[in-house]
Amino acid sequence: MILIFFHCSMPFVQFGWEIKNKEHSLFLDRLIIWLHQWRLPLLFFISGVGVSFSLRKRSVLSFFGERIVRLFIPLVFSMLFVIPLQVYFERLQEKKISESYWDFYPSVWNFIPYPDGTLTWSHLWFIVYLFVFTILLLPVFSLFKIRALHGWKQRINPFFRHPSANLLLAAPFIIYYFLWYIRWPVQGSLLDDWFLFYSSITFYFIGYFLADLPSFWKTCETYRNFFLGVTLSCLVVLFWKYYWSVELPKQQDASLYSYGFFDGLHIWSIILTIIGFARRYLNFSNPSLVYLTSAVYPFYILHQTIIVATGYYIVQWESPIWIKLTSLIVVCFTLILLLYHFLIRPFVLTRILYGLKPKQLRPTNHVSYAEQE
Numbered sequence: 367m368i369l370i371f372f373h374c375s376m377p378f379v380q381f382g383w384e385i386k387n388k389e390h391s392l393f394l395d396r397l398i399i400w401l402h403q404w405r406l407p408l409l410f411f412i413s414g415v416g417v418s419f420s421l422r423k424r425s426v427l428s429f430f431g432e433r434i435v436r437l438f439i440p441l442v443f444s445m446l447f448v449i450p451l452q453v454y455f456e457r458l459q460e461k462k463i464s465e466s467y468w469d470f471y472p473s474v475w476n477f478i479p480y481p482d483g484t485l486t487w488s489h490l491w492f493i494v495y496l497f498v499f500t501i502l503l504l505p506v507f508s509l510f511k512i513r514a515l516h517g518w519k520q521r522i523n524p525f526f527r528h529p530s531a532n533l534l535l536a537a538p539f540i541i542y543y544f545l546w547y548i549r550w551p552v553q554g555s556l557l558d559d560w561f562l563f564y565s566s567i568t569f570y571f572i573g574y575f576l577a578d579l580p581s582f583w584k585t586c587e588t589y590r591n592f593f594l595g596v597t598l599s600c601l602v603v604l605f606w607k608y609y610w611s612v613e614l615p616k617q618q619d620a621s622l623y624s625y626g627f628f629d630g631l632h633i634w635s636i637i638l639t640i641i642g643f644a645r646r647y648l649n650f651s652n653p654s655l656v657y658l659t660s661a662v663y664p665f666y667i668l669h670q671t672i673i674v675a676t677g678y679y680i681v682q683w684e685s686p687i688w689i690k691l692t693s694l695i696v697v698c699f700t701l702i703l704l705l706y707h708f709l710i711r712p713f714v715l716t717r718i719l720y721g722l723k724p725k726q727l728r729p730t731n732h733v734s735y736a737e738q739e
């Protein structure tokens with residue numbers, strides 16, 4: 367839900383994106399710059415936790431084969447058949463082309479990377495990074511299959527019974543700001559993107575490492591209000607010094623060190639806060655959640671293309687931003703839901719192309735569904 371709101375807002379903020387509205391909203395600028403800090407770190411962390419669950423019931427080699435099917439195949443398919451529509455509407459709005467999409471589409475097969483050509487992974491950079499992280503960490507996953515090393519890991523479980531131990535894990539992210547934030551601005555390009563690369567793979571690995579340490583999760587729940595307090599304290603400083611003016615540090619100076627400390631701590635503490643409150647209040651399931659959980663991956667693959675294609679027309683309306691934004695969210699969610707339910711979910715081929723398992727799962731309880739996914 368946050369993902370769809372975030373990208374539906376992008377035409378109406380000052381930051382560059384595929385399509386743009388004539389006016390932008392300062393309120394959305396401030397909100398989007400805050401959401402941008404922590405939503406993807408949270409996803410990388412969750413992905414790491416998912417790896418730990420997956421490896422409990424399969425070998426590392428089997429796990430890697432499954433990652434190829436569920437990450438690499440949807441990535442290639444989307445780059446060739448889903449994402450080109452984004453490039454088309456972007457260039458249409460920039461008045462670089464005037465041809466129909468059917469005349470434009472064959473340019474994909476020239477295999478010239480964007481921006482000179484049409485081929486790009488666009489918002490699926492997240493999948494690219496996950497796949498690369500999986501390859502790089504396969505030796506680590508194999509090591510932790512060794513009983514002695516797994517036993518050592520369980521012996522450090524009591525360390526995380528105190529909230530300060532959980533908070534201490536923010537340290538590497540703070541250090542990354544000091545070392546690489548200015549030198550390597552975030553691009554999502556895999557290469558020459560070392561700040562994003564190192565911070566993301568660390569969130570991914572920490573999620574994997576902590577997944578089966580009960581003290582960490584229990585501490586998040588017990589001290590959830592403490593972590594919320596840390597999060598809000600950091601947030602006050604960040605809005606006061608950076609987000610309110612929508613100005614982030616651009617050089618290696620005292621402003622960067624202040625920003626790096628508070629933003630690194632804020633990102634990690636908000637993850638701890640979300641874990642704590644989710645364990646306390648969201649630890650349940652129902653048929654709607656089961657259905658939507660399965661839909662997450664196809665929604666992720668399709669959402670930006672749908673937003674760009676429909677947003678191209680919506681931003682041309684003579685209407686207030688809030689009407690355009692609301693319309694874009696409703697149209698986006700409805701179209702993807704229809705595509706998922708009638709085109710992707712029922713058929714084996716489309717399920718594989720959009721990262722789902724070939725057969726629909728009909729679990730009898732929440733745990734069995736989570737383990738199978």
